[in-house]
Amino acid sequence: YNQNLNEDSSSFELEESELPGMEKDWMIARKQSNGKYKVTLKYPDYFPIQRFCSDSKTRFKLQQAFDSKCNDVNAPIIEELVQLRSEKAKLLGKKCHSDHVLEVRVAKSSENVQTFLKTLSKQLQQLHDDDIKILLKLKEEYYIRIREEKEFGVDENLVKEYFPVNVVVQGALDIYQELLSLKCPTLQSVGQNDQSVSVNATITEYI
Numbered sequence: 001y002n003q004n005l006n007e008d009s010s011s012f013e014l015e016e017s018e019l020p021g022m023e024k025d026w027m028i029a030r031k032q033s034n035g036k037y038k039v040t041l042k043y044p045d046y047f048p049i050q051r052f053c054s055d056s057k058t059r060f061k062l063q064q065a066f067d068s069k070c071n072d073v074n075a076p077i078i079e080e081l082v083q084l085r086s087e088k089a090k091l092l093g094k095k096c097h098s099d100h101v102l103e104v105r106v107a108k109s110s111e112n113v114q115t116f117l118k119t120l121s122k123q124l125q126q127l128h129d130d131d132i133k134i135l136l137k138l139k140e141e142y143y144i145r146i147r148e149e150k151e152f153g154v155d156e157n158l159v160k161e162y163f164p165v166n167v168v169v170q171g172a173l174d175i176y177q178e179l180l181s182l183k184c185p186t187l188q189s190v191g192q193n194d195q196s197v198s199v200n201a202t203i204t205e206y207i
Contacts, residue, residue, distance in 0.1 A: 001077050004070045011040045012065070014058065021054040041066050054142075 013036040030037045085097040094100040098110040148154040
């Protein structure tokens with residue numbers, strides 16, 4: 001069973017347009033001579049796509065293939081294994097395989113395990129609901145950005161070019177100084193680990 005999974009060589013050839021969000025080095029390593037990208041179901045290919053690819057169709061396609069990997073050869077093996085375990089348990093006077101293996105463990109029986117899992121499920125339900133809310137919020141923010149780009153032509157990366165850090169910081173300091181009657185001169189003789197960092201003092205102006 002495991003050998004079949006380890007030796008599986010299933011792969012897909014995907015277009016660049018099907019892999020938005022993937023890192024440049026990852027893409028370069030998989031680019032073929034025909035311009036497409038070879039993606040296997042091995043962990044170094046599968047998990048980065050599930051984490052970084054922003055095309056849900058590509059993620060779904062890979063997930064379906066990953067979850068059904070080697071089904072044609074491994075399904076009969078699993079069926080035979082389940083049947084043999086069931087027969088062994090009944091020969092030993094047990095209701096099922098679970099009762100047989102749990103007899104020498106803390107749980108003792110499959111009924112105890114089911115009770116424990118149901119109790120745990122109830123206790124974790126609120127955490128589950130909270131996680132779902134967070135994920136939906138992230139998804140909402142993602143689609144808001146997509147809508148802004150498509151309907152209003154708002155490109156965040158392009159907008160950033162018109163608001164360099166030094167201009168934004170100075171603008172914020174100017175407003176701060178005017179509203180609160182403060183002065184925020186830049187300190188030149190302060191030791192910084194990064195020379196791109198500027199340090200400003202705050203001086204109160206008494207009127």
